[in-house]
Amino acid sequence: MAAPVLSTKHFKVSKLLGEQIRFLSPGEMIPTVAELKEQYEASQATITQALERLRQQGIIERPAGKKRLVVARIGARPDFRVTLIRPLWSSPDYDSITNHIYELGLKENFGFGVHIYSSINDLNLEHALQNSDAGIVLGDLQMGADQVKAFNGSRKPVVFLRDKPAKVHRDSVWVDDVAVGRLATQHLQKLGHSRILVMLSEPSNPSSTARMQGWKQAMEKRGTAKFEQLISDCSVPSGTDSLTGSYHRFGAWLDSRKGSFTAVFCTAWTGALAVLRTLRERNIRVPEDVSVITFASELPLCDFTAPALTAMEMDVERYTREAMRLVTKHLRGTEYPVKPENIRLTPTLVQRGSTGPARR
Structure with missing residues (x-):
């Protein structure tokens, strides 16, 4: 396995030289390759790679028609560059x-780039990270063996922000989705609901499945049977509008009168909006006739519905703070790789107007 980039000689030389350049003025020439070879006791290949890193970071440049590299004529330069790797589809979450x-990273003087993939198994990780020092990934559990190998073999730090396959040995931050479903259901049970x-609403995915598993655990603990009558699968295919699609599907399900219920746990906020409408x-009142609770994900929308939605929520500030801590740990201190950290965040119940006591 190749050595991690952060432990290579050219990376270390680029960091030292970058600090040296901070004391030079824009447009001022930097030492020649021969001078740098002697200063850092490094080969020409190492110096060339270090200079190329600094050029990609915008720290140095070669003016048109000139042979010597100079300090770039720009303002503040980032200490590190991080690429955010995310799926192609649009998502408010x-x-x-x-x-x-971005907000936290800019405070740390990080620069950012974005790489978008349509399928995680078509992602060229080396290409995505070629101009960066680290990557932050919104992942996909449906990752093939070749892609798992690519992530495990990466020479650069990578942090997953959800959906990290168990065989990928990289840092991650994720929400305990089973706890989301279990705690939401227990809240309704405490209010006297049993037919929950x-x-x-979302396309089939591991997170929704885990939340439904938490719902099932809480229902089984209370001795509820016939689970199939209390599952409304209004999920839509990937790439389609889950809000509109689940609204139409839930309306059809409700009109078919497949079973009575006094409360609904929506595994995603898209479903909750569809249910409310x-x-x-x-003319079914919320919460007088039916209580509604949802997982709010990363959006502050629950205060703006009528009634305001009771929700399982996560601390987005902590979520992103932990992600940036994991990245910074490698880039500013600990050499890479080390034993991966997997940060599991427990959701918090925020009670609003959409849940109330079960009707008699």
Whole structure:
């Protein structure tokens, strides 16, 4: 296995030279390759690679028609460059996470790039990270063996922000999705509900499956039987509008009168919005007739619905802070690789107006 980039000679030389350049003025010539070879006791190949890293980072440049490299004529330069690797499809949840990461990273003087993949198994990881010092990945559990090998063999630090396959030995931050479903269901049970429907709205994915597993655990503990009558699978195919699609599917399910219920646990906020509209159109009151609880993911939308949605929420600030800590740990201190850290975050119940005591 190749040595991690952070432990290579050219990386260390580039960091030392970068610090030296900070004391030079924009446009000032940097030492020649021969001078740098002698200064750092390094080969020409090592110096050339170090200079190329600094050029890619925008720290040095070669003016048109000139042979010598000079200090770039720009403002503040980032200490490190991090690439955010995310799926192609649009997601308000992903946008919320990435915006928080950008804010925290800029405070640390990090520069950012984005690499988008349509399928995790088509991702060229080496290409995605070629101009960066580290990567932050919004992953996919459906990762093939070749891609697992690519991530495990990466010479650069990589942190997963969810959906990391068990065989990938990299740092990760993730939400305990089983706890999401279990705690949401237990909240409804404490209010006297026993016929608790679980509603799926997003395309089939491990997170929703885990939340439904938590719902099932809580229901089994209370002795509830016939789970199939309390599952409303309104999930839509990948790449389609889950909000609109689940709204139409839940309306059809409700009109078919497949079973009675007094509460709904929605595994995603898209389903909760669809449920609220569907119930309102049929004059079913929330929470007087049916209570609704959801997982709010990374969005602060639950205060803006009518009624405001009770939700299992996660601390987005902590989520992104832990991710940046893991990246910074490698880039500013600990050499890579070390034993991976897997940070599991427990969600918090925020009670609002959409849940209430079960009707008699």
